Amino acid sequence: MAVTSPHSESVPRHVAIVMDGNGRWARKRFMPRGLGHKAGVDALVKVVQASADRGIGYLTVFAFSSENWKRPEEEVSGLMSLLLVALSKHLTKLKADGVRIRIAGDLANVSEKVRNALLDAEAATVGNARLTLTVAFNYGGRWDIVQACQRAIAAGVAADKLDEAALSRHMAMSYAPDPDLFIRTGGEVRLSNFLLWQSAYAELVFTECLWPDFDADELDRALAVYAQRERRFGDVGSSGQGEGGIGHALSASSSGNP
Numbered sequence: 001m002a003v004t005s006p007h008s009e010s011v012p013r014h015v016a017i018v019m020d021g022n023g024r025w026a027r028k029r030f031m032p033r034g035l036g037h038k039a040g041v042d043a044l045v046k047v048v049q050a051s052a053d054r055g056i057g058y059l060t061v062f063a064f065s066s067e068n069w070k071r072p073e074e075e076v077s078g079l080m081s082l083l084l085v086a087l088s089k090h091l092t093k094l095k096a097d098g099v100r101i102r103i104a105g106d107l108a109n110v111s112e113k114v115r116n117a118l119l120d121a122e123a124a125t126v127g128n129a130r131l132t133l134t135v136a137f138n139y140g141g142r143w144d145i146v147q148a149c150q151r152a153i154a155a156g157v158a159a160d161k162l163d164e165a166a167l168s169r170h171m172a173m174s175y176a177p178d179p180d181l182f183i184r185t186g187g188e189v190r191l192s193n194f195l196l197w198q199s200a201y202a203e204l205v206f207t208e209c210l211w212p213d214f215d216a217d218e219l220d221r222a223l224a225v226y227a228q229r230e231r232r233f234g235d236v237g238s239s240g241q242g243e244g245g246i247g248h249a250l251s252a253s254s255s256g257n258p
Contacts, residue, residue, distance in 0.1 A: 012223070021213075022210070067192075100126065141194055151170040
């Protein structure tokens with residue numbers, strides 16, 4: 001597919017991705033899971049470049065969830081090592097390409113070596129503005145909401161003043177607009193505790209494509225789906241058909257539409 005114009009209104013400002021399917025990709029090829037994760041890093045590098053080329057301003061990826069600690073210790077250790085290698089290998093190029101790296105997640109419980117590598121990547125790219133790549137690391141949507149409440153309380157926000165706007169200012173990604181497009185690869189159809197607050201009105205696209213196979217063409221397919229959606233944010237929109245409500249739900253169910 002052709003590259004979409006960066007000035008096109010059909011291009012989402014912020015894309016969030018659950019990069020799922022590395023292990024299954026490796027298993028299909030009789031490879032260790034670690035090689036699937038390595039292939040996933042290579043896919044991410046390509047998607048970052050493709051996103052920047054298409055004028056997407058913010059790309060947020062679910063790299064390591066707060067639940068991923070439950071995986072076998074060997075796999076977790078391998079993921080941490082892979083992160084360090086990936087940063088060492090790709091940071092210079094990302095910086096040169098105008099990509100700003102930001103980290104969202106609880107870094108208190110990760111090793112000092114990994115924490116320093118992530119913070120160093122943030123510092124090295126702080127002056128870039130072409131694309132903000134947020135790496136959600138040891139992140140969970142519920143954790144984010146809880147920590148935002150804690151930070152708001154610590155900042156002296158009174159209970160009767162704690163509205164949506166006030167809480168949003170204390171979320172881990174308060175610097176970014178809410179995601180317009182939420183993509184999950186690998187065939188699973190769930191949010192998996194990713195950006196629960198921020199994705200309230202994101203357009204959801206689920207694809208069977210395993211993450212290591214996700215490339216610029218797959219991104220364009222997701223963008224094409226997004227471009228066909230009418231975003232109403234609870235209003236009736238140009239179609240005159242409002243969101244939500246019992247009548248809408250029954251109509252969608254009977255017609256077979258999501």
